[in-house]
Amino acid sequence: MINDNLIAVSILDSLNMLAGGLFLLTAFGIVATRQAKGTLTLFITQSLLLAVSAFLLGLRHSSLHLYGVALVNVVAKAILIPWVLRKTVHEEVYTRREIDQVLNIPSSLLISLALVIIAYFLTIPLQQAIAVEFRGPNIPIGFAVLFLGAYTLAVRREAVPLLIGLLAMENGAFFAGISLARTLPLLVELAIATDGLIIVFITGVLIRAVHQHIGTTEVGAMARLKERTTDEALEETGQ
Amino acid sequence: MNVIILLILPLAAAALSFLPLPRLASVVTVASSSAIFFISLQLAEQVVSTGQPISVFPKWIAVDGLSVLMLLMIAFVGAMAAFFSLGYMSMNSHKPGRLRLYYANFNLFIFSMLAIPVLVEPTLVWIVVELTTLCSALLVCFENTHEALEAAWKYVVLSLMGAAVGLLGFLMLFATMQAAGGGTYTWDGLVAAAPRMPAVLLEVAFVMILVGLGTKAGLVPMHTWLPDAHSQAPSPVCALLSGVETTAVLYVILRLFPVLKAAPGTHAEVYAIVFGLLSVGAAAFLLLQVSDYKRMFAFSTVEHMGIILLAAGLGTSSAHYGALYQAFSHTLTKSFCFFAAGAALLAVGTREISLVRGLIRTSPVAGASLLLGGLAIAGAPPFVVFLSEFSIFRAGLSEGRFIEMALLVLFIAIGFFGILQHINQMVFGGSNSDAKLKVRLPASCLVVLLVTALLVIWLGFYLPEPLHQLLRLGASALER
Numbered sequence: 001m002i003n004d005n006l007i008a009v010s011i012l013d014s015l016n017m018l019a020g021g022l023f024l025l026t027a028f029g030i031v032a033t034r035q036a037k038g039t040l041t042l043f044i045t046q047s048l049l050l051a052v053s054a055f056l057l058g059l060r061h062s063s064l065h066l067y068g069v070a071l072v073n074v075v076a077k078a079i080l081i082p083w084v085l086r087k088t089v090h091e092e093v094y095t096r097r098e099i100d101q102v103l104n105i106p107s108s109l110l111i112s113l114a115l116v117i118i119a120y121f122l123t124i125p126l127q128q129a130i131a132v133e134f135r136g137p138n139i140p141i142g143f144a145v146l147f148l149g150a151y152t153l154a155v156r157r158e159a160v161p162l163l164i165g166l167l168a169m170e171n172g173a174f175f176a177g178i179s180l181a182r183t184l185p186l187l188v189e190l191a192i193a194t195d196g197l198i199i200v201f202i203t204g205v206l207i208r209a210v211h212q213h214i215g216t217t218e219v220g221a222m223a224r225l226k227e228r229t230t231d232e233a234l235e236e237t238g239q
Numbered sequence: 240m241n242v243i244i245l246l247i248l249p250l251a252a253a254a255l256s257f258l259p260l261p262r263l264a265s266v267v268t269v270a271s272s273s274a275i276f277f278i279s280l281q282l283a284e285q286v287v288s289t290g291q292p293i294s295v296f297p298k299w300i301a302v303d304g305l306s307v308l309m310l311l312m313i314a315f316v317g318a319m320a321a322f323f324s325l326g327y328m329s330m331n332s333h334k335p336g337r338l339r340l341y342y343a344n345f346n347l348f349i350f351s352m353l354a355i356p357v358l359v360e361p362t363l364v365w366i367v368v369e370l371t372t373l374c375s376a377l378l379v380c381f382e383n384t385h386e387a388l389e390a391a392w393k394y395v396v397l398s399l400m401g402a403a404v405g406l407l408g409f410l411m412l413f414a415t416m417q418a419a420g421g422g423t424y425t426w427d428g429l430v431a432a433a434p435r436m437p438a439v440l441l442e443v444a445f446v447m448i449l450v451g452l453g454t455k456a457g458l459v460p461m462h463t464w465l466p467d468a469h470s471q472a473p474s475p476v477c478a479l480l481s482g483v484e485t486t487a488v489l490y491v492i493l494r495l496f497p498v499l500k501a502a503p504g505t506h507a508e509v510y511a512i513v514f515g516l517l518s519v520g521a522a523a524f525l526l527l528q529v530s531d532y533k534r535m536f537a538f539s540t541v542e543h544m545g546i547i548l549l550a551a552g553l554g555t556s557s558a559h560y561g562a563l564y565q566a567f568s569h570t571l572t573k574s575f576c577f578f579a580a581g582a583a584l585l586a587v588g589t590r591e592i593s594l595v596r597g598l599i600r601t602s603p604v605a606g607a608s609l610l611l612g613g614l615a616i617a618g619a620p621p622f623v624v625f626l627s628e629f630s631i632f633r634a635g636l637s638e639g640r641f642i643e644m645a646l647l648v649l650f651i652a653i654g655f656f657g658i659l660q661h662i663n664q665m666v667f668g669g670s671n672s673d674a675k676l677k678v679r680l681p682a683s684c685l686v687v688l689l690v691t692a693l694l695v696i697w698l699g700f701y702l703p704e705p706l707h708q709l710l711r712l713g714a715s716a717l718e719r
Contacts, residue, residue: 129439130414166396180411198373
């Protein structure tokens, strides 16, 4: 009996590890995919993997909370967020291909790899500080995806991939969170999911306004606001 | 009960603002924000007279001395900004539909800010901090110009990036609490569990929250979005963004100080002093070279956030008192500055410092307000910011922090010089006289300018006893 349990736990742990690996892989995909629509698909996959990991951890620790988290994630991120995005953003915006990133893709991927290694080493002291049952692959992978999301925001310029980068950062925080904060009240989880929807809605409206008034979807390339000297200011106003 | 009404009022006002009746939105907004101000005054009086926190749902909603101080600040600037909007928004001919949207967003923004000090569950506080960004984003880009949209985009992306880092910080804080044997996850619960917390975990959580929320509070080097957003938004919104939103986010960081103080082996003070001095220093030099007067006030916000954080990092009770006094005086003065900047913008129609000369002749009201605001925010006596900065200085010196205080005074002096040089040129500089039209400022703007100016001057001469009590009570919440 005890043996059976141990085997079940170790299988669940390996499956969770697999989900974590794939989760990390989607973050690499978000850094490298040119097609805006492709990043959205990757984000949906990523959120489903987050739900899978929450479900597996729920089985592992027999915690109802985590089943709730998994469900909330599937509904909010795999169904509602893409729907809201489609409603608010113009079709043209997310069918675009991004030609020029700040860095080329191979070097981006190398830097991403370095970020993952840094995340792994950064979390070693943390893993040692927390209780044994909270340890696991979720923490380093969560940190790594948080970093990769931030990196995506730094190098991409198209509106939709940038928004996906933001959401990926939040997914990363959550991926670590389901292992760290297992007993967080479900009300809070629901509120955070709703918050994600509002993020997509507001950002979508903003992207649409930029598209309408400036006629670009490369929001990351806007750079009119900066410190200027008096002469430049005078020149610009034509005086 | 009052606390709940406080949260329902702005939501109801936001819903009513959407109704397509002429002028309903503005009237409802002014009425609800005035009511919110009076309710906050009453709550403040209750907390000060009993000395006890008011808890509605102890695990979720409670109000202590520090919260009530924040509530009062938010409610005051909210009411003033609502009045100011009345005249200011009618001067720029917007379509009625856009105006309704403005007021609805305005009320939602007020709601999200009021919720920050009222909630006591840290993750919920994180959510409302995020909501402040989302509710104000459409206000920042309200003018729909290239610059405004760019500013709003930077604001949203950087704030949300910070928020994601902060979220992981708050989840780790929760884990830290579990590692210390659990308890209710509230600000008080955290302080109670602090002595048993593992230092590494708590410190990493704190740094992540400091960096994450510090982005939104405008701490250097995460401040880059702030001067853009705070200069492009309509002026009443700038008053809210600069005057209270940044302070409200800083309040969340300050809430963690007693936790780290009670936990052995952690060093919140070091981070606070480093980030604080860095912000004050960088802002002081940036103030010298700005070319846009709204950006100038925005950089001065970065400077003041640095001063507050530095004061909180000094760690004694008199320094905590100074930090809150500074937060209060900054809120009051900065909102006045942005109202004055709004008046100047109405009068001359440009944000460029170099294009505004001899403002005192073209528009005496705007010119005088800008001069007064510049002097007050730069820290000249006899205004309220001078008194609060002096109290921090005194607290620092009595602690023997000579190097930090010397740097602080140096940076403040540089900032003072920067601000006054620009203000002086704008207000008194030789007029380039190409037929500036004299605009009559709307009455509501004049009233708001007068009320805030009188407060800035009056509180510069003396600190009323109830306010002193409130600040003491707030400082004791940072102490514990």
